[in-house]
Amino acid sequence: MLNRYPLWKYLLIVCIVALGVVYALPNLYPDDPAIQISGTGSAYQADDRVQGKSLKALTEAGIAVKADELGKGSILFRLQQADQQQLAKSVIKDALGDNYIVALNLAPTTPDWLTSLGAYPMKLGLDLSGGVHFLLEVDTARAVKTRLDISNTEIRTLLRKERLRYRTMPERADGARQLAFNDAETRDKAEKRIKKDFPDLQVQTEDLDSRYVVSFKFSEQYIRTLEDYAVKQNLTTIRNRVNELGVSEPLVQRQGRNNIVVELPGVQDTAEAKRILGKAANLEFRLEAQQNASRSTTESFEFRDARRPAVNLERDIIITGEQVSSAQSNFDTESGQPQVNISLDSRGGQQMNRQTRNNIGRSMAVIFIEQKPVTRTEIRDVDGKKEKVKVQGFREERKIISLATIQSALGNQFRITGLDSSGEASELALLLRAGSLAAPMYFVEERTVGPSLGAENIMKGVDSTLLGMGLVIAFMLIVYRMFGLMANIALAINLMLLTAAMSIFGATLTMPGIAGIVLTLGMAVDANVLVFSRIREEIKLGRSVQRAIHEGYDRAFVSIFDGNITTLLVGIILFAVGTGPIKGFAVTLSIGIITSMFSAIMVTRALVNLWYGGRNDIKKLSI
Structure with a gap:
């Protein structure tokens, strides 16, 4: 029988639409503006004492707190108003000092029953949700x-x-x-x-x-080659570290000769990201200086354990963390103390073996290099007036974490002990495993795109989408009447499926992405226009109503398929060769083409079949 779907096709469409509804729903729950606090290292933990001190400071400043949460190694304060984020950050920073990192964040409000199904909202780009922009300078x-x-x-x-x-x-x-x-x-x-x-x-x-x-x-x-290598190595390392942190869709790219730009859309856990990115987290292995060594060949270093006196080490470096190929944290089976097992590359192993083989009986030190945040006050011109401005910077700290006697020649594998805690061992292993920095980096610029600007862009994007969709709906209703109504229902389902697909794939929505959605909505009805026009032609040729509908869908399918496939290929090419905004546009365009093929062909056909299929009493179509 013409224009009748088997039951399994209807069930398939219902299941797909139902899944689309579930995975699109989280986008109706906006994130809360929040402040996140974490320690600069394992020695400074974000605990209930810090939580109480921060909450007291916010209360005294008159900042309303919606909720506060103490998690593993971090504290999250949900705020009532987004425009109070910057003030809350400043208040907490003044109360806690430089030993804690205070960062803007967005806390999800998606219900637990949705997250238990793996349903999360779309990630919004820096231009929509706000976020953090870092400019780092590599010390080449x-x-x-x-x-x-x-x-x-x-x-x-x-x-x-x-x-x-x-x-x-x-x-x-x-x-x-x-x-x-x-x-x-x-x-x-x-x-x-x-x-x-x-x-x-x-x-x-x-x-x-x-x-x-x-x-x-x-x-x-x-020197040019070394500098270029240092920037490329640091670029790779930053990408690896961001991936280790689970930050999705970041922008990490080189700028100029020795600068690197890092953008974290949506301010996803930037406190942890800033703490990890801000550390050189490098190692140096040096021999302890001999008693008769000249001062020009030695350098004094302090221990991380302040109770131990400083010692003189040779200026000559045996190896650095650059030669580390892998690192894993665990515990010493004998002492139960945390340690990091390190494997070196072939060159590093040869250098370590040569130096330790010739210096058995001498002590070798492991120096841990890190950058710690500091806040300094500078006098700057603000609107023609001299004002004190707090500037966030970093200072490099080099301290000995281990000094042990060389008992035998070492090779490609050995271990580092003397760490304060298992958390510090895990962090050191993470940083070394993600890749050593070939050179220290300094935060030259930190810019926060406020949520208010993002909200304004979102409103503009929503307005443009609704306007485009409204015009399309009005056109389809006026020109194609009942068939136009069915096409509009499919159009709404298409928008919902597009949103769900982007949420499932973890795609990031940007302003160019919204442009892709608006274009997709316009293109989505093209297939229906082709089908409906074909149905009209078949009726003019004297076909029956049921035969005209059947022929209209069957004969227009090839043209629809060819047109969408060529556009999809263009979208894939744009995604492959494009960067930034172009990628955002290509993602929504490509996903939209796939969902529009489903909605324009299967969904509208199912609606038409339900309304007209099998009815021999229909003499005229509302089209």
Whole structure:
């Protein structure tokens, strides 16, 4: 029989629409503006004491708190008004000081029964929900210096192996390292060997007050290579760290020669992200200096445990965290203390083995490098007036976490002990596993896109969507009457399915994405227009009502399919080669094409079949 669907097709459509309703529902529950607090490290935990102190500060400042939640390692305050977020952040920051990170956040309000089904709202882009924009500067000069320090160590080890006696001299103003020899013949031998084994170094010789000196530094071309590598390595590391934190759809990209831009749409757990991103989280392995070592070759370091006295270490670096290939935290089976098991790459393993093999009985220190947030006050011009402005910055801290005697030669695998807690061991392992920073980074700029601006953009997007949908609905009703009503029902289902699909896939909605939705709504009725026009033509050719409907859908299908497939291919190409706004547009366009194919062909056909199918008494169609 013409124009009748089997029962399973109706059930399939009902199930898909029902699932769409469930997964689109979370988008009706807006997030609460919130403040999130977390410690800068494992030594500063966000506990009930911090919670009480923060709540008291907010109450005294007259800021209404909707709810407060104490989670694992963080505190969340839900606020009544979004425009009080910045003030609440400032109040809590003043009350807690620099040992805690206070960040803006958006707390979900989706009911538990929906989240238990895996239904979550769409993630909104920075232009809709607000968010945090970081501009980080990579200290490429430090990366070059560290690499030159390592080369210096390797050269001195090589010269000792070749029995070429030398004396260490202070480095030059341009950063070049210098070694002095007793005679010109020894110096020339050293020069040839350095040039042979280290082709990236510029080596020079000169005579200074009866001393025969060899100086070396990297060539400008190689410095450029190192700087480029440092930025690319840090870029990869940041992406890995953001992925480890579970932040979805971030923007992490290079800007200029040594800057990196990080954008976290929706302010998703930015307190944790800022704490992780802000740390260099690097390691340095150095030997403890011998008693008769000159001051120019040693450097004093303090322990993280302030009860232990500072010790002198050699300036030469054995390896850094850059050579770490993997890291896992666990507990020492004998002492029960937290530790991190580390594996080195082949080069790092060779360097560690060579240094420890030749220094059995000496002590080796593990230096943990991190950046801690500090707030300083600066005098700046604000509207022509001098005002005190609080500026968030970071200071680098280098302290010893472990000093142990080398019992035997180490290789690619060993362990680090001396950590304060299991949380610190897990954090160190996470940072090293995500990738070591090739150079320290500093927060040059932190900009927050306020939720009020995002709300304004959302209203504009909603208005444009409703206006576009309203015009389409009016057109379809006027031109196609009853069939137009069915097409409008399918159009509403299409919008609901598009929203549900984006929520399921975790896609981020941006203003260009809203433009894609508006375009999709306009294109969604194209298929119905083709079908309805074909039905009209079949009726004019004298076909019966049932035959005209059947032929209209069957003969228009190929044209509809071809047109949508070509547009889908364009959307996929835009997503593959585009960035930022273009990707947002491509995502909604591509998903919208798929949902519109379903709604325009299957849903409208099902409605038409239910209303007209099997009815032989119909002599005229409302189309």
